[in-house]
Amino acid sequence: MLMTMGNSPQPPNVIFESPQRTGASYERELADLRSTEVRLRRTLACEEALLTQKDALIEQQELLSKESNHRLLNNLQMIVSLLSLQSRASPNAEAASQLAIAADRVATIGRVHRRLHLLDGVQTVAFKGYLEDLCREFSPMVAAEAHPEQVIRVEGSEIKLPTATAIPLAFIVNELLTNAVKHGKGRIVVRLQSIPEKGYALSVSNDGPGLPEGSDLTARKGLGMRIIRSFVKRIGGDLQVGRGDNNEGTRFTVLFARA
Numbered sequence: 001m002l003m004t005m006g007n008s009p010q011p012p013n014v015i016f017e018s019p020q021r022t023g024a025s026y027e028r029e030l031a032d033l034r035s036t037e038v039r040l041r042r043t044l045a046c047e048e049a050l051l052t053q054k055d056a057l058i059e060q061q062e063l064l065s066k067e068s069n070h071r072l073l074n075n076l077q078m079i080v081s082l083l084s085l086q087s088r089a090s091p092n093a094e095a096a097s098q099l100a101i102a103a104d105r106v107a108t109i110g111r112v113h114r115r116l117h118l119l120d121g122v123q124t125v126a127f128k129g130y131l132e133d134l135c136r137e138f139s140p141m142v143a144a145e146a147h148p149e150q151v152i153r154v155e156g157s158e159i160k161l162p163t164a165t166a167i168p169l170a171f172i173v174n175e176l177l178t179n180a181v182k183h184g185k186g187r188i189v190v191r192l193q194s195i196p197e198k199g200y201a202l203s204v205s206n207d208g209p210g211l212p213e214g215s216d217l218t219a220r221k222g223l224g225m226r227i228i229r230s231f232v233k234r235i236g237g238d239l240q241v242g243r244g245d246n247n248e249g250t251r252f253t254v255l256f257a258r259a
Contacts, residue, residue, distance in 0.1 A: 076110040079103075111137040116170050125166045128158040128192050134170060135190060138177050150181065156192035159200065162259045168231035169202055169254065175224045176204035176252050184249065199258050205244035205251035228252075 080103050087099035115134050119125055135152045161169070173190060180188045184206025193201045232239045237256035244251040 073110055073113065076106055076113070080107045080110070108137060112174055116167070116174065119163050119167050119170070122163050124160045124162055126158055127161045127166055127169070128154060128156060130166065130170070131173065131190055131192065134173060135177065138181060150184070150186065150188060152177070152188045152190065154190045154192075157194055159192060159194060161200075165235050165256065165259060168234050169256075172228050172231050172254060173202070173204060175228050179224060180204060180206040186249075189245075195255070199256055201253055201255050203251050203253040205249055207244065207249040 083099050083103035083106065087096045087103060090096040090099060112134065115137055119130075132154045135154055138152055177188065177190070186207030188204070188206045191201075191203045191205070193203075195201055229239065232254055235254075235256050237254045240253045240255065242251055242253070243249070
């Protein structure tokens with residue numbers, strides 16, 4: 001049986017994309033890519049300029065810091081020289097003695113300042129050894145305070161710390177040692193310990209008068225305590241104050257996490 005032309009199946013509709021349309025689409029994509037490339041180049045150039053500016057500012061800040069430290073040390077040395085000169089020239093023995101003590105104190109500040117800035121540009125530091133060197137700088141201050149019975153000892157483990165942690169801790173120890181030399185008696189112990197699964201503990205204790213009942217030294221508003229709290233906060237630490245060994249004297253402890 002023959003099928004009529006009217007009943008024959010129709011071929012499927014096939015749509016061919018125009019070559020001209022494909023070419024136009026390609027040109028648009030190419031133009032978009034070129035535009036994106038231009039924007040990326042401009043962004044990279046801007047970022048490079050910002051990085052260059054940042055490096056220049058960092059370098060300028062480092063130079064200003066070095067100049068400031070140099071001037072400070074020079075000024076401290078000048079003060080020491082003037083105090084020593086006045087001490088030798090004073091006809092009053094008591095005044096001469098006090099001027100000599102003041103000169104020793106300022107000289108100690110200068111030595112400690114140099115020690116604190118030895119960490120600049122260093123990535124890590126063996127901190128117990130650093131503490132031993134720092135504490136030796138306080139020997140003249142102990143002698144100047146007329147406390148021959150005072151001895152500064154460093155105990156604990158040798159621990160390598162990142163400089164970003166070591167510098168604030170060094171300033172904290174500096175303030176605590178200054179306070180201990182001034183108010184404490186007998187032994188002054190600086191102890192660095194590792195606390196399993198928690199971090200580290202750095203403490204400074206002395207054998208002087210114990211804490212009055214209910215007192216909270218951490219809440220005091222003096223400059224020294226404000227400096228200590230600021231550096232403790234910088235390293236995310238916790239400052240605790242309590243009795244020293246054998247329930248005598250005072251111990252300041254800074255707890256901080258492993259880096």
